[in-house]
Amino acid sequence: MGLLSNKNTGSETNPINYQKAALVNFPGSIEIPNEETIINCIHCGMCLSVCPTYQLTGMEKSSPRGRIRLIKIVAEGNLDLTPNFIDEMDFCLDCQACQTVCPAGVKFGQLVEASRDQIANVGKDPQHFRKRFFFRFIFPSHARLKIIAAMLRLYQKFLQKILRKIGFFHLLPKKLGRMDQLAPKISDKFSDKILKEDMRPKGEIKYRVGFLKGCLMNVMFADINKDTVDVLLENDCEVIMPKNQVCCGSLAAHNGDFKSAKSLAKKNIIAFLAHDLDAIVINSAGCSAFMKEYGELLQDDPEYSDKAKELSAKVKDVHEFLVEIDFKQPKFPVQKKITYHDACHLAHSQQITDEPRRILQAIPGLEIVELNESTMCCGSAGIYNMVRYDDSMKLLKRKVDNIVDTQAEVVIAANPGCAGQIEYGLRNREIDIKVMNPMTLLKMSYGLPPAGETE
DSSP states (O other): OTTEESSOOOOSSSOOOHHHHHHHHSTTOSOEEOHHHHHHOOOOSGGGGTOHHHHHHOOGGGSHHHHHHHHHHHHTTSSOOOHHHHHHHHHOOOOOHHHHHOTTOOOHHHHHHHHHHHHHHTTOOTTHHHHHHIIIIITTOHHHHHHHHHHHHHHHHHTHHHHHHTTGGGGSOHHHHHHHHHSOOOOSSOHHHHSOSEEOOSSOOOEEEEEOOOSHHHHHOHHHHHHHHHHHHHTTEEEEOOTTOOOOSHHHHHTTOHHHHHHHHHHHHHHHHTSOOSEEEESOHHHHHHHTTHHHHTTTOTTTHHHHHHHHHHEEEHHHHHHHTTOOOOOSOOOOEEEEEOOHHHHTSSOOOHHHHHHHHTSTTOEEEOOTTTTSOOSOTTTHHHHSHHHHHHHHHHHHHHHHHHTOSEEEEOSHHHHHHHHHHHHHTTOOOEEEOHHHHHHHHTTOOOTTSOO
């Protein structure tokens, strides 16, 4: 977000006025690709070996440096918004693996998100209506999301098995059948119903932390939210879950809707800064990565710039936070053979790879097998597995093949999108490997009862 600019950044060494050129090609755009970011790419090719889409096609245009070339040509006014350009921006997973290996420090994810914003603002995004519906009507409202989730829960409990058994989905367009298969199970109780606004540990309070309940985490992974809060309480944290918090805005921003993302960010800033917190702890990698960028997202907003930086400075991924406070060592053995998948927005966006492994290594009884290509994207990427299903499944097959090779009985995934995607891949191939969250395992090793049982 800090590399998205609405200011003239022309320079003597490169006289191209990206502001002027971009506004010609993208009338009404909110953000434009920043010239400095574009010219920082030295086209060394280090990104090629880690880019999932380049691995799929072997084509230069589908690599980060190839897309940067396209973005530059469009910004110069030498290329229109062709279907090919739009497709390449959409084809990118925004996994940001290229950023991890880039010697020039180019934040490519922010460039492609800026381009998506521009494409959306001229109405050329082929998924425009679907994205606007979800990002401006459903996700901004926890109430509307919970209504839809409650309806889906009733469907999953009473109709899904029957409709699948009689082959109902064979009569419908393939996309509807895929959505039925991809949707994770809705929680029996949403986490904002089983968790209070203010939760205190039994003993001394050492830390006061905010907790983001999330959107999908709230309705589909409520047990993991409960496990996370229980782990924090066990580590002497008072946990504040503000009622007026909203979606973090990451899905909207990654898909080119900065207007919605900024609006949501401002609401969360108000909600969390109303409390005196040592940290804001988040158990969804995409959410924590994005909230750490609020300061950059709103850097030009005179009212919210300083507040956004203040909030971003407090955001911690839960693994990062636990390691920083020297988390309570677990004592109860968990006899499982596991492997660990690195979520893109944890490993690449936040450079957090060691902390989850340190937590897992502290759990007695675990046999940990390293996963080949653990940092390679699983193909979930927000809504990528729905809008680019075939490409997503190719990446998922590669991920599942690597998981099977470990002969583990459990794969650990610390992001809801990854967990749902990998679970889908294992289920489709009838592979008996469970998907679990690190906080669930840590809670087990603390000797605490599973979520849903009386404690």
